[in-house]
Amino acid sequence: MNAPTCRLEPKDYASDQEVRWCPGCGDYAILRAVQKALSNLGADPARTVFVSGIGCAARFPYYVRTYGFHGIHGRAPAIATGIKLANPALDVWVIGGDGDMLSIGGNHLIHALRRNVDLQILLFNNEIYGLTKGQCSPTTRLGTRTSSTPAGSIDGPLSACRLALGAGARFVARAVDTQQKLLPEILERAKLHRGAALVEILQNCIVYNDGAFDDVAGKEVEAEAQIRLAHGEPLVFGKAKDKGLRLRVDGLGLEIVPIGADGPDAAGVLRHDQTDPVLAQMLAALEPPMPVAVGILYDDPAPSYEMRRAQQAPAGRRTDLGALLRQAPTWVVPG
Amino acid sequence: MAAAATIAGERNRVATAGRLELDSAVVRFAGDSGDGIQLTGAQFTQATALAGNSLETFPDFPAEIRAPVGTTFGVSAFQIHFGARRIWTIGDHPDVLVALNPAALKVSLEDLKPGGIVILDAGSFDERSLKKAGLAADPRFDGTLDPYRVVPVDITAGTRAATKHTGLSVREQLRCKNFYALGLVYWMFERDRAPTVRWLEQRFADRPELAAANIAALDAGHALGETAEIPQLPAFHVEPAPMVPGIYRTVTGHEALAFGLLDGARKAGLEMVFCSYPITPASALLHHLAKLRTFGVTTFQAEDEIAAVCAAIGASYAGSLGVTASSGPGIALKTEAIGLAVATELPLVIVDAQRGGPSTGLPTKTEQSDLYQAVFGRNGDCPIVVLAAATPSDCFAMAREAVRLAVHHMTPVMLLTDGFLANASEPWLIPDLEATPPFPARFRTDPEGFHPYLRDERLVRPWVKPGTPGLEHRIGGIEKDYASGNISYDPVNHQRMTDARWEKVLKVADAIPLQGCEQGAPGAALAVVGWGSTYGPIARAVLNARARGHDVAHVHLRHLWPLPRNLGDLLQSFGRIVVPEMNKGQLVTLLRSEYLVPAKGLSKVTGKPFTIAELEAAIAAELEADRA
Numbered sequence: 025m026n027a028p029t030c031r032l033e034p035k036d037y038a039s040d041q042e043v044r045w046c047p048g049c050g051d052y053a054i055l056r057a058v059q060k061a062l063s064n065l066g067a068d069p070a071r072t073v074f075v076s077g078i079g080c081a082a083r084f085p086y087y088v089r090t091y092g093f094h095g096i097h098g099r100a101p102a103i104a105t106g107i108k109l110a111n112p113a114l115d116v117w118v119i120g121g122d123g124d125m126l127s128i129g130g131n132h133l134i135h136a137l138r139r140n141v142d143l144q145i146l147l148f149n150n151e152i153y154g155l156t157k158g159q160c161s162p163t164t165r166l167g168t169r170t171s172s173t174p175a176g177s178i179d180g181p182l183s184a185c186r187l188a189l190g191a192g193a194r195f196v197a198r199a200v201d202t203q204q205k206l207l208p209e210i211l212e213r214a215k216l217h218r219g220a221a222l223v224e225i226l227q228n229c230i231v232y233n234d235g236a237f238d239d240v241a242g243k244e245v246e247a248e249a250q251i252r253l254a255h256g257e258p259l260v261f262g263k264a265k266d267k268g269l270r271l272r273v274d275g276l277g278l279e280i281v282p283i284g285a286d287g288p289d290a291a292g293v294l295r296h297d298q299t300d301p302v303l304a305q306m307l308a309a310l311e312p313p314m315p316v317a318v319g320i321l322y323d324d325p326a327p328s329y330e331m332r333r334a335q336q337a338p339a340g341r342r343t344d345l346g347a348l349l350r351q352a353p354t355w356v357v358p359g
Numbered sequence: 360m361a362a363a364a365t366i367a368g369e370r371n372r373v374a375t376a377g378r379l380e381l382d383s384a385v386v387r388f389a390g391d392s393g394d395g396i397q398l399t400g401a402q403f404t405q406a407t408a409l410a411g412n413s414l415e416t417f418p419d420f421p422a423e424i425r426a427p428v429g430t431t432f433g434v435s436a437f438q439i440h441f442g443a444r445r446i447w448t449i450g451d452h453p454d455v456l457v458a459l460n461p462a463a464l465k466v467s468l469e470d471l472k473p474g475g476i477v478i479l480d481a482g483s484f485d486e487r488s489l490k491k492a493g494l495a496a497d498p499r500f501d502g503t504l505d506p507y508r509v510v511p512v513d514i515t516a517g518t519r520a521a522t523k524h525t526g527l528s529v530r531e532q533l534r535c536k537n538f539y540a541l542g543l544v545y546w547m548f549e550r551d552r553a554p555t556v557r558w559l560e561q562r563f564a565d566r567p568e569l570a571a572a573n574i575a576a577l578d579a580g581h582a583l584g585e586t587a588e589i590p591q592l593p594a595f596h597v598e599p600a601p602m603v604p605g606i607y608r609t610v611t612g613h614e615a616l617a618f619g620l621l622d623g624a625r626k627a628g629l630e631m632v633f634c635s636y637p638i639t640p641a642s643a644l645l646h647h648l649a650k651l652r653t654f655g656v657t658t659f660q661a662e663d664e665i666a667a668v669c670a671a672i673g674a675s676y677a678g679s680l681g682v683t684a685s686s687g688p689g690i691a692l693k694t695e696a697i698g699l700a701v702a703t704e705l706p707l708v709i710v711d712a713q714r715g716g717p718s719t720g721l722p723t724k725t726e727q728s729d730l731y732q733a734v735f736g737r738n739g740d741c742p743i744v745v746l747a748a749a750t751p752s753d754c755f756a757m758a759r760e761a762v763r764l765a766v767h768h769m770t771p772v773m774l775l776t777d778g779f780l781a782n783a784s785e786p787w788l789i790p791d792l793e794a795t796p797p798f799p800a801r802f803r804t805d806p807e808g809f810h811p812y813l814r815d816e817r818l819v820r821p822w823v824k825p826g827t828p829g830l831e832h833r834i835g836g837i838e839k840d841y842a843s844g845n846i847s848y849d850p851v852n853h854q855r856m857t858d859a860r861w862e863k864v865l866k867v868a869d870a871i872p873l874q875g876c877e878q879g880a881p882g883a884a885l886a887v888v889g890w891g892s893t894y895g896p897i898a899r900a901v902l903n904a905r906a907r908g909h910d911v912a913h914v915h916l917r918h919l920w921p922l923p924r925n926l927g928d929l930l931q932s933f934g935r936i937v938v939p940e941m942n943k944g945q946l947v948t949l950l951r952s953e954y955l956v957p958a959k960g961l962s963k964v965t966g967k968p969f970t971i972a973e974l975e976a977a978i979a980a981e982l983e984a985d986r987a
Contacts, residue, residue: 039833041845070828075673076835086833086846091825093676094835095669096699102666106673106681107825109632109657114677114825132669135662338653345622345654349789352608353554355409359604 031066034059039089045080050201050227054148055087057204058117061211062088072115075104077124080155081148081227084119098129101136104143112330115215118145123153126162126184133222134191140219141329144211147184147222148201150229151236158232170232185308185321188222189301195221196304196322200241201228206252206319213320219328240316249312253319255298258288259307261315268293269315278306280314299324378549378596383442385450386544388537389467390459391428392421392435395537400437402541402558406550407441408609408786411599414441415895417449417783417968420723429491434466443598447895447902449783451970455547457540459483459514462492473506476591478543480536482515508591512583514539521579522572531569535576542580548595552577603788610787612751612780613640616710617647619755621654623762624680626797632674633682634659634667639722640778641684641712664692668709672696675705676834678802678824680762684710687729688719690773691736697771698737701860702836704812704820706765706772706800708758709743713777713891715966724966725778727891728942733773734920734949740857742864744768745920747775749894752787754780757917759795760871766800768867769819775919777941779892779968806830812844818863865921874923878905879912885981886933888958890916890946893939893969900974909982916946927954935981937961939969 037059045051062072072090076082078097085092091114095103104118118136125133125147136143152170153159159172160179167176188196195217199207207225214221226237240249251261251269259269260283269278270292283291297303304322327335342348386403390396397418404416419436426433440450452472458464460483471477479499489497498504499511518539522532538559545552556574563570584592610618624631633648633656635641649658657679661667664685671681685693690711700707713729715721733745744764748757757774765772803809803821806829812820823830832844840847841855877894878901879886889897894915901913912933916922930936930950936958938947944960951958961977963969 041833069831071826073677073825085835089831091831092833092835093673093703094833094837095672096695096836099665099669099696102661102669103673103676105659105661105666106632106634106670106675107677108673109634109659109670110630110674110677110679110681111824111826131662132666135666336652340653341655342653343625345618345625346789346792348651348654349618349792350606350608352610353405353409354606354608354789355411356606357411357599357602357604 032063032069034063037062037067037069037089039087041086043087044083046231048230049080050150050229051081051084051148053201053204054146054207054225054227055084057207058088058146058211061208061215064208064212065215067115071113072117073107074117074119075100075107076119077129078155079121079124079153081119081121082124098124098127099132100124101129101132101143101145105136105139105141108141108143108330112142116143118143120147121154122147122149122151122163122184123161126182126187130162134187137188137191137193137220137222139329140192140194140326142218143220144214145220145222146211147224148227149184149224150227150233151181152229152233154229154232183308184222184224186305189305189308189322193222194219194322194324194326195320196308197222197320198224198226198318200226200237200318202241203318210320213323217323218325218331239312249315250318251310251315253296253298253307253317253321255296255320255323258293258295260288260293270294278310278314298322376596378594381442381595381597382444383440383446384455384548384595384597385438385440385453386455386457387436387438387453387467387470388457388540389434389436389463390537391463392426392433393428394435394459395534396435396437396459399537399541400439402555403544403550404439404609404784405554406545407439407548408607409554410550410597411602412441412597413444413446413600413602413786414439415446415449415783415785416440417779427491429460429462429488431462431466431492434463436463436467441597443600445600447899448971449968451972455544457544459536459540460492461489461494461498464498465492465494468503471507475507476510477504477507478510478512478540478592480514480540481511482513510589510592512543517579517583518576521575525568525572525575527568527572532572535573538573539576539580542577542582543584545577546581546584546594547592548597552581602786605788607786607788609784610752610755611643611782611784612748612754612776613643613712613782614647615752615754615787616644616748616758616776617651619758620648620682620708620762621651621656622755622792623759626759626795626799627680627762627766628797628799629680629766630655630657631682632657632659632671632679633684634661634670634674635684636661636664636667636689638664638686638689640714640781641686641689641710643781644684644710644712664689665696668693668696668707671707672700672703672705675700675707676703676825678822680706680708680766682708682710684712686712686714686722687716687732690729690732694737697743698739698741699836700771701737701741701743703834704769704860706769706822708761708765709771709773711773711775712781713775715964721966723778725892725968726941726964726966727775727777727893728945728964729775730890730919730942730945730949733775740861742861742920744770744772744864744867745775746772747891747917747919748780749891749915749917751780751783751785753894753917755787755790763798764867764870767798767819767870768817768863769822770864770867775891777892802827803830810844812839812841814859814863817866817869818859868921868924871918871923873925874914874916874929877913877915878902879910881912881929881932883912884910884934884985885978886912886914886930886936887974887978888914888916888930888936888938888946888950889940890919893941896969896971896974897939899971900978903971903975904978909978911978911982919946919949922953930954930956930958935959935985937977937981939963939974939977941968
């Protein structure tokens with residue numbers, strides 16, 4: 025109802041600030057995808073707020089011509105929750121990196137998700153600390169040599185999507201920064217989902233962790249190394265769409281099965297059901313050499329925090345504070 | 360004027376219908392934490408308030424929810440000081456102790472006034488309970504109680520006899536013990552039982568047999584006093600205290616705080632979003648406010664202290680009044696985010712219900728040792744406004760003041776209370792809310808010439824609600840350019856912005872009252888300067904000194920940062936200055952550094968408020984030194 029009458033172009037969502045990420049940083053591509061998604065959604069800049077913590081990704085709000093709040097390290101989901109408490113009608117996007125949202129701010133992320141606050145949470149995962157100059161992050165893979173782990177990281181990495189599902193998120197998706205068709209689509213779906221939506225974006229840090237996702241996102245390998253999820257469609261991948269995923273017969277889990285001439289169903293390939301939380305967990309857990317799941321892993325709306333709050337809201341509004349103060353045994357001292 | 364009789368001394372006996380006239384009395388109820396002592400105290404408070412006495416109360420409960428029954432660390436106590444004159448404190452020493460078990464007797468005895476009355480439940484003194492209390496011998500027979508007037512009453516048996524007819528289990532019958540004891544004390548002090556009976560009937564509306572049993576116990580205890588003619592147990596009469604005419608109720612500090620925040624938000628024309636994380640003794644505020652949803656209060660229990668303050672900041676950014684509350688350790692966790700509110704120049708009210716520190720310290724005991732944390736405790740030059748409430752009912756006005764200053768100066772305001780203020784109660788003249796004019800918040804809506812850090816003559820930046828067309832802007836914790844509000848690392852600009860933030864908070868001094876004297880006048884030979892919950896004991900001690908003809912003034916600070924504009928001149932006018940504090944000397948350091956005055960500190964950190972006697976001794980010592 026408050027949407028502008030004429031749709032704004034992606035460039036209209038760019039602020040007048042000079043973008044200061046390293047040349048070649050994956051964040052540029054994500055910024056482009058977000059501006060495109062905002063345009064496609066017809067987002068009203070005046071009613072849109074971007075909230076961030078600290079880190080390279082957290083500079084994002086300065087570059088979008090909406091309201092923006094650049095917070096402190098890890099706390100963006102909490103600040104965003106407060107904004108939604110005050111004004112549920114605002115459209116609030118949370119931006120943060122893997123260190124910001126999974127390490128120092130991990131607690132706030134899981135609680136925003138389990139409360140199901142109506143936020144779009146974009147987690148830029150580059151598996152490294154960039155702004156502080158290249159220390160290992162909670163998603164850095166084992167053995168990675170970084171400025172803080174010269175002999176290789178010995179801390180096991182965590183999976184953002186698995187964590188989100190474990191925290192009770194009702195919308196979990198994954199995309200790669202360079203996927204300029206898929207990423208805006210996912211962002212739009214995240215926006216249309218009522219409740220907390222987590223989008224993990226695999227993002228290349230060209231300075232401290234360049235090529236971290238080459239085995240997944242490289243142009244020449246992506247068809248074999250990723251599986252694109254589409255609700256109701258068979259879980260197939262490969263250049264020739266000749267492989268699929270089916271349930272293992274000897275235990276719980278997914279396995280790769282070749283697809284013959286009779287098609288995926290005959291090969292026992294599963295169809296993606298984005299409302300199935302168990303399938304979502306299995307897809308989220310896929311790591312090379314299995315294909316990495318990209319797209320919407322899980323989308324099964326439940327009442328958002330805002331809806332639950334509205335349901336509890338008292339029917340009338342009392343304004344008689346003076347009467348409230350007298351709602352206790354009182355006595356009169358005569359004059 | 361009633362004669363100044365005391366129980367212990369029983370000077371100036373005046374018989375009023377067979378009752379001894381008393382000027383004031385201190386009663387402590389003590390028992391096991393499962394004995395309903397707090398509830399008993401609350402009922403006695405209500406009855407005493409309705410009788411027109413001035414009063415102060417304080418609950419003293421263990422940190423453990425249900426410590427092992429009968430142990431000393433499981434003792435829960437409730438103290439009330441009431442009288443025919445203005446009562447300022449909870450009383451240094453109880454005149455009457457009601458002890459429902461040996462552990463309660465052991466814990467409270469050292470505080471009792473010599474000659475005081477001990478009502479003990481003789482039925483609870485068996486070998487087992489004595490052992491649990493860590494008593495080698497029965498204090499009733501080993502001389503321990505010789506300095507007191509002991510009234511052994513078999514409260515256990517009396518309660519059972521009174522409640523047998525109700526058909527309740529023995530266990531349930533014995534849970535009425537506290538009302539039996541209460542009935543006896545009601546008789547001692549001529550209290551009306553009817554409001555308590557009504558309260559019991561309402562509380563146990565769905566279990567009338569429990570209401571009946573408690574009422575029977577209350578009546579039986581009362582009847583015992585009336586008929587038993589126990590020589591050690593006189594009946595007393597306490598005249599109503601002279602009080603300002605009006606409608607009164609009792610209020611605890613944090614109830615008053617909740618009401619004050621709500622009235623402040625109303626006067627500012629704002630919705631209140633209260634965000635906190637459970638912590639003793641601040642949690643009571645969350646509980647009070649959660650009940651006020653019908654008044655539009657939003658409460659949010661966050662996942663941790665940091666999330667609580669950040670959500671409050673988010674709420675303020677979005678145009679509501681963000682409020683958070685905690686105690687010392689939680690405030691420490693919020694510190695970085697308070698800096699964010701300083702940098703983004705948003706209104707924020709932070710309540711710090713101080714408790715014994717450092718670290719976890721003494722969660723249920725009172726202290727005022729967070730003043731440094733409030734005034735100085737952040738990274739960077741990071742000034743905020745700091746206020747302190749002086750009494751339970753003062754929490755109302757100071758909460759409203761915190762809202763006013765936060766909203767009108769776009770700054771975080773920390774309001775200091777403490778464990779004592781949070782839980783203590785006193786009579787409260789219900790204020791005329793309309794007598795204080797509204798102070799509506801102003802939101803910028805005009806895009807013409809706007810930038811987010813454009814300052815007015817008070818150096819205050821505009822507040823803009825997201826959702827306002829044409830004013831989209833970005834703010835954050837990174838330094839901003841003075842002229843445009845964009846990110847700036849320019850060295851000269853940082854100096855200018857740091858100066859502006861500092862000056863802005865100092866200019867709040869233009870919007871607060873000048874400092875006066877609670878008692879005495881500028882130029883007094885001695886000034887006792889206090890802040891926070893030491894108000895009561897200081898007021899009484901100074902009153903007593905002045906009654907003896909000494910030239911002593913009482914100055915009590917409610918605005919701790921910025922300090923009132925005239926405070927330096929006022930302090931310079933006194934011959935001597937002593938600053939009693941429940942810390943190692945935080946305000947005295949602040950005053951000495953700000954004004955170069957030779958103020959002396961008086962420190963107490965036992966978890967208990969100053970006694971009047973301690974302050975009288977300090978005043979006497981200063982006056983003595985003055986003469987020397």
